Amino acid sequence: MLPTPKKFFVTSAGAEGHSKLTAFDNALLKARIGNVNLLRVSSILPPGCVYDPDLVIPEGSLVPVAYGSIVSDVPGETISAAVGVGFSEDTFGVIMEYSGKCTAEEAKEAIRQMVAEAFATRKMNLVDMKVAVTQHKVEKIGCAFAAVPLWY
Amino acid sequence: MLPTPKKFFVTSAGAEGHSKLTAFDNALLKARIGNVNLLRVSSILPPGCVYDPDLVIPEGSLVPVAYGSIVSDVPGETISAAVGVGFSEDTFGVIMEYSGKCTAEEAKEAIRQMVAEAFATRKMNLVDMKVAVTQHKVEKIGCAFAAVPLWY
């Protein structure tokens, strides 16, 4: 089987670029995960997975990651992305992602509700939550990005 | 290299949620793969990969999966998702995914044609097919989901 991740952190950033993909790339760089290979996952915090905000991941690594992202080429538009990790008492957690044409506060509120719903559905107690959010005002082509990288 | 999966099953479910992502999450839970990390793949059944409908996958695992999914927030709308696994006599198989605003029967028929075309193109004999399909009528925000999880 594929090895289950043991560590995680949360990160977010907004950036501009000359194209939609380079705006995304620039947001990844500002979020400190621009030089790895993101493998998008949907999206559980494995049991025992430990928060490590100083994690340094070797360049080019295959990195499982849950993320929300939005790109816009409408100057002046406000875009936001958020992720939330909900923690249970003693087992796995649940990760939610959100992005939209809204403020950081609205994205954060959406995430809080989604994480709460995910725990309610599973009949699990939500004991804590970690959220990362970013709001970006588009100049030409902008990206708002928020992620939970999982690592070993 | 990444280890090649050895087992698979097929699953599908429809569900409601308070948001599009939690509707998706709820469909995953009903489909018995809500507590793992889905890694979406496109989409071959490895040679020798064995059908195991009782597979239990540890929570938080990275699970390669082929899936079709549709989310709708139009009350009353009928949505469906289907997957099909086509089997050859003695080598790999081919997985196809479909989702749309249609009935289960239509999704199933689309899948059958796609699997047949995939085998015809490869000049391979299609000896059997396994299909999973779900139809969901949207109340507020609904998701139809069908998947072929691959495992070890």
Next chain:
Amino acid sequence: MLPTPKKFFVTSAGAEGHSKLTAFDNALLKARIGNVNLLRVSSILPPGCVYDPDLVIPEGSLVPVAYGSIVSDVPGETISAAVGVGFSEDTFGVIMEYSGKCTAEEAKEAIRQMVAEAFATRKMNLVDMKVAVTQHKVEKIGCAFAAVPLWY
């Protein structure tokens, strides 16, 4: 951790199909990666990753891949997809993907600019670039696909 890829090649192809997914499948087959499981990544060439155009990947393998793809069901439409790998002198490279309703030349030019921007942002010297591009004129349902498969 997941093993970091050691080899890569570039490939591209256009194809028709009876559905959007089988058009994509047929393009993958023409691009020589139709019988593996593509795991989409975003998109760094790991340090030391070696170009191997004759790479043969076992059927059903999980293959990390960066790709651009477009499907169209508008007869007569011209669609293109391109990928570019930018090489640094002595460390990792950067992969960019592009697809659109344009010619191969336009897709190639877009890729060149994106790779150049990615290196400029990172304050790295771009010493070489490898590009794969395909242009396809849609008959009924067509796909243009370009990819950088990563392997071991």
